[in-house]
Amino acid sequence: MKDDLIGTQTPKRRITDPAEALAALELALPGLTALRRPEPAELDWAVVEEGLGSGLPADVRHLAERYRSFAVGDFLLVALPEPGEEHHMLQGVRDTLEVLADAWWEPGLGLSLHPAPGGLLPWGESNESDKFMWTTTGDSPEDWVVTVASRSGGWWHYGGGMVQFLAEYCGGTLEPWALPPIDPEVTPC
Template identity: 40%
Template sequence: MTSIEALEAALPAMTRWRVPGGRDVDWAVLEAALGTALPSDFRALAEAYPVLVVDDFLVVSAPAPGAEASWGAACREDEILQDLYEMGDTEDYVPYPRPGGLISWAESNAGDAFYWRTGPTDPDAWPVVVRTDNAEWFEFPVGAVAFLAGVYGRTIDVPGMPGNFPGDDPRVLGLSD
């Protein structure tokens, strides 16, 4: 089972938003603007789905076809993370494009942020890092899609999240490009 299939099994409400034939994201443009390749599980998710909002709480980002350069540039210029770093509130994490820097791929409406910790290795080996709204940091040794499948399949627990996360029957909204 692929990580996308595992996520769809854990979060079946998302499947109604799958884009038949894919979304045709120009990964070369995005990765040139960002300065790095992205994990293959995320590329597969972004090709199959638009931005997803789960339970009006978690927003899973996806680049829009035609806006890849601006999506990549926005990831490089994460002002909130940069401010936290300058204030010394990121533990040992640093913003991208510094070596090992964080790139955001999701956020909650409560102020939680979900990142990849980049590295010199293959992007498919990048772990997920979560910064809770309580300024706690947690790292998980899985990719973004496997992380989401684990959270919604209830095999991954994220400390510091609201008590109702994840919901018992999560609703999913897909935001069109």
């Protein structure tokens, strides 16, 4: 299957403002606000960017500065860096890329893995091993789209950012192709 044959869901409007995207996520996950940091964290984004060879989208940076890693519905883990422990996030990305390359990769998809240009860069996974990634195409990280690799074999794109994807998936406004409906209960990790 080629990349142009993978399904794509496009939001009615792509949210480009990180604060607006986070507000949409907090609306979809009311319990999330109980986990909000008292003050935004000071993360060493230079370490993350150097380790990845790329910056990250503003919405995920905004989310990570306000929240620690969390799970939704005992299903989806959203892994975020912690101040002073940014290298742990990088190791998690490397580990997931190895798993993708070894056990998941379908060469006919027409997609590549990070750090290849436009490669898939993981940001989350489910307890059933579904993978949530960015497709790193475009002029900047703000252009990246979400790509989902379901354990059941479904691969698809979402034409918006990570935080908007989470808001729409958790809020039930996104068709969860090859994913189960999600319980909006939030737990810290």
